[in-house]
Amino acid sequence: MRKKVQIFTDGACLGNPGKGGWCAILRYNQHQKIIKGRKAETTNNEMELTAVLEALRLLKEPCDVELITDSKYVVNAIEQWIHNWAKNGWKNSAKKDIAHKEMWQELYKLMGEHNIKPIWVKGHAGHRENELCDKIAKEEAEKV
Secondary structure, three states: OOEEEEEEEEEEEEOOOEEEEEEEEEEEOOEEEEEEEEEEEEOHHHHHHHHHHHHHHOOOOOEEEEEEEOOHHHHHHHHHHHHHHHHOOOEOOOOOEOOOHHHHHHHHHHHHHOEEEEEEOOOOOOOHHHHHHHHHHHHHHHHO
């Protein structure tokens, strides 16, 4: 029986590209952990993806993961694009390397270990954990 884990993520960028921050909240039963970080020169998409990867890296065994994010980029990639990217040598439809290739390759490997169900939530719409992740990610970006 796999553990059921919820992961809430958000990334922020002041300017795009610019100073970035990310945050993830991991929840298992009554346990909750908040992780965060920042990067000097980055993009919003890179910070969204960083939050997801940093959270998944903390899981010590295969889990059923509900990944709650306001990033359609992350949700669409997991649900629709990543398998084709892998099949096509991590190239996009224009035969160029996809953006953040190494990060997507790591996520694809982690998808083999965990059952990841991405759930999109509208950003800035009052979702408690999403709002908290957004606030912390922006604070991190401002610290750069």
